Amino acid sequence: MNELELIQLLTKNLPTNNSVVTGTGDDCAVLDLGIPDRFLLFKTDAIVEGTHFTRDAAPERIGRKALARNLSDIAAMAGQPTAALVTIALPRGFDPEFVQGIYAGLNALATQHGVAIVGGETTTNPERILISIALLGTVAKDRCIRRHGSRPGDAIFVSGTLGGSIDGWHFDFEPRLAEARWLAEHFTPTSMIDVSDGLASDIRHLLEHDHLGAELLKSAIPISRTAKLKAKEESSAKPPLLAALTDGEDFELLFTVPSKLAVKLLDGWKETFPQVPLACIGKVTDKPGVKLRDKDGYKPMPTHGYVHFA
Amino acid sequence: MNELELIQLLTKNLPTNNSVVTGTGDDCAVLDLGIPDRFLLFKTDAIVEGTHFTRDAAPERIGRKALARNLSDIAAMAGQPTAALVTIALPRGFDPEFVQGIYAGLNALATQHGVAIVGGETTTNPERILISIALLGTVAKDRCIRRHGSRPGDAIFVSGTLGGSIDGWHFDFEPRLAEARWLAEHFTPTSMIDVSDGLASDIRHLLEHDHLGAELLKSAIPISRTAKLKAKEESSAKPPLLAALTDGEDFELLFTVPSKLAVKLLDGWKETFPQVPLACIGKVTDKPGVKLRDKDGYKPMPTHGYVHFA
Numbered sequence: 059m060n061e062l063e064l065i066q067l068l069t070k071n072l073p074t075n076n077s078v079v080t081g082t083g084d085d086c087a088v089l090d091l092g093i094p095d096r097f098l099l100f101k102t103d104a105i106v107e108g109t110h111f112t113r114d115a116a117p118e119r120i121g122r123k124a125l126a127r128n129l130s131d132i133a134a135m136a137g138q139p140t141a142a143l144v145t146i147a148l149p150r151g152f153d154p155e156f157v158q159g160i161y162a163g164l165n166a167l168a169t170q171h172g173v174a175i176v177g178g179e180t181t182t183n184p185e186r187i188l189i190s191i192a193l194l195g196t197v198a199k200d201r202c203i204r205r206h207g208s209r210p211g212d213a214i215f216v217s218g219t220l221g222g223s224i225d226g227w228h229f230d231f232e233p234r235l236a237e238a239r240w241l242a243e244h245f246t247p248t249s250m251i252d253v254s255d256g257l258a259s260d261i262r263h264l265l266e267h268d269h270l271g272a273e274l275l276k277s278a279i280p281i282s283r284t285a286k287l288k289a290k291e292e293s294s295a296k297p298p299l300l301a302a303l304t305d306g307e308d309f310e311l312l313f314t315v316p317s318k319l320a321v322k323l324l325d326g327w328k329e330t331f332p333q334v335p336l337a338c339i340g341k342v343t344d345k346p347g348v349k350l351r352d353k354d355g356y357k358p359m360p361t362h363g364y365v366h367f368a
Numbered sequence: 369m370n371e372l373e374l375i376q377l378l379t380k381n382l383p384t385n386n387s388v389v390t391g392t393g394d395d396c397a398v399l400d401l402g403i404p405d406r407f408l409l410f411k412t413d414a415i416v417e418g419t420h421f422t423r424d425a426a427p428e429r430i431g432r433k434a435l436a437r438n439l440s441d442i443a444a445m446a447g448q449p450t451a452a453l454v455t456i457a458l459p460r461g462f463d464p465e466f467v468q469g470i471y472a473g474l475n476a477l478a479t480q481h482g483v484a485i486v487g488g489e490t491t492t493n494p495e496r497i498l499i500s501i502a503l504l505g506t507v508a509k510d511r512c513i514r515r516h517g518s519r520p521g522d523a524i525f526v527s528g529t530l531g532g533s534i535d536g537w538h539f540d541f542e543p544r545l546a547e548a549r550w551l552a553e554h555f556t557p558t559s560m561i562d563v564s565d566g567l568a569s570d571i572r573h574l575l576e577h578d579h580l581g582a583e584l585l586k587s588a589i590p591i592s593r594t595a596k597l598k599a600k601e602e603s604s605a606k607p608p609l610l611a612a613l614t615d616g617e618d619f620e621l622l623f624t625v626p627s628k629l630a631v632k633l634l635d636g637w638k639e640t641f642p643q644v645p646l647a648c649i650g651k652v653t654d655k656p657g658v659k660l661r662d663k664d665g666y667k668p669m670p671t672h673g674y675v676h677f678a
Binding site for chain 1: 369374375377378379381382383384385387388390391392393397399401402403404406408410411412413414416418419450451453455457464467468471475478479482483484485486487488489490491492493494495496498500502504506
């Protein structure tokens with residue numbers, strides 16, 4: 059049983075109540091607790107030594123990553139992050155300076171985005187460090203962008219460039235919070251997700267609720283310099299396109315807008331976020347399945363990105 | 369460096385913002401996010417295989433405990449729990465039935481208290497199971513009971529009986545949510561905490577903010593049947609009073625009320641919660657330090673309860 063199958067099993071028949079707008083199945087849980095005109099966003103994410111980082115990474119980068127992943131999920135719903143609780147599970151012989159480094163990286167990113175760190179706990183995990191962060195945010199009810207909602211014909215966009223994140227980007231990415239809020243304010247995307255498992259997987263997560271598919275233009279997929287360099291320099295590296303589609307941990311925004319807004323969006327984005335590439339990579343189709351088009355015709359999309367829990 | 373020293377170090381200069389009413393230092397973080405007349409309560413708590421449970425315990429009890437500990441913290445502030453996210457970190461060769469058992473125990477307790485389980489994640493922790501739960505609740509602004517606020521002369525109460533929780537109570541305790549809300553509504557305790565580290569420790573957590581102390585009556589400390597039995601049957605067991613003061617994981621309410629309300633409170637409680645003992649164990653003093661009184665005079669309180677992270 060893999061992670062997806064287990065999650066599907068566990069998320070059947072979860073207890074609910076009338077505060078729940080969206081439980082599982084989107085980037086964050088969405089709650090209506092009576093804040094006038096706003097939903098509460100609620101998310102947890104954990105990183106584990108050996109899977110998401112190794113101990114030879116600077117502790118500041120580890121702490122930053124733990125929070126940045128959660129911030130990326132708030133971004134994917136166009137929210138504003140508010141407050142976080144930090145759980146650090148540590149081996150007994152922990153080095154207090156290492157823990158302080160984790161907090162330093164985390165606090166710096168929190169400060170940058172106006173997030174309060176309101177507590178948490180330290181506990182013991184004898185063999186490895188595990189950091190779990192719980193994050194709250196809010197979003198205007200009429201600007202909350204979900205994974206579902208796209209329509210056939212919508213243009214598909216992705217920010218940044220993809221692939222090769224293991225070389226450092228998985229630590230250093232900037233959660234696209236400002237970009238997402240700008241999008242929600244000016245273009246109201248019909249759907250949005252952050253690319254954490256890889257474009258090949260996450261585009262399916264974006265479309266599967268509405269039983270839709272996509273045609274992507276192979277030449278339009280934005281491949282990172284790192285993925286291209288790796289392919290040149292390492293004989294065992296993935297071809298750059300495959301890396302862009304399946305490496306994961308890109309933490310870019312993948313979203314859809316009505317196609318008539320595509321040009322206006324590209325112009326507005328370039329003006330507002332000149333440092334962040336934005337690519338129109340294809341369109342939503344009414345038939346399920348994702349196809350990749352090049353000059354020779356359609357090719358099947360690799361079926362999986364990075365599958366956690368392997 | 370022990371857990372307390374590390375936490376003191378880490379909680380200096382945490383990032384904050386104007387939504388924060390109380391960050392660290394109480395049973396939950398308290399946030400004002402604009403819900404009319406109510407605060408948001410935010411808490412995380414993790415349990416780790418080998419520290420808080422072993423794998424020979426029924427998974428239903430493990431899952432129940434993970435949520436119940438968090439509920440007890442919401443109770444300690446007289447709140448109403450709303451929604452939880454569940455993080456389960458598992459060895460790779462996990463048994464899906466075991467995980468389903470964890471969820472079954474957790475879901476049953478959530479349902480009992482009207483809590484929605486709105487998602488979470490599974491991730492890999494190769495050597496042991498770790499469950500971290502993030503819980504939200506709300507509380508009326510004028511009924512939120514803190515750790516600080518007690519005054520010299522206040523009567524000190526504790527619910528239930530204490531000691532010997534390792535024999536089963538640490539799994540089976542009932543979070544005192546209804547009791548705490550009833551208290552806040554009818555008697556507005558001046559301060560409250562849940563007994564998780566042991567009475568000897570937690571009474572200090574209750575009083576230290578206000579630089580106060582306490583005189584406790586030795587004969588009034590409610591000792592559990594389990595602690596008494598253990599002392600009789602096992603030669604290496606703690607004396608029952610010491611067990612009641614230092615075992616921890618009792619998850620009872622420890623609170624203070626103005627002494628003139630003490631009798632009325634005892635009567636009202638007995639009528640409303642006839643199954644749950646309530647004991648008046650002493651009074652708040654203006655001098656820091658906790659003393660234990662018996663017929664021969666004052667004795668010093670054991671200085672420590674159970675210290676996590678040993």
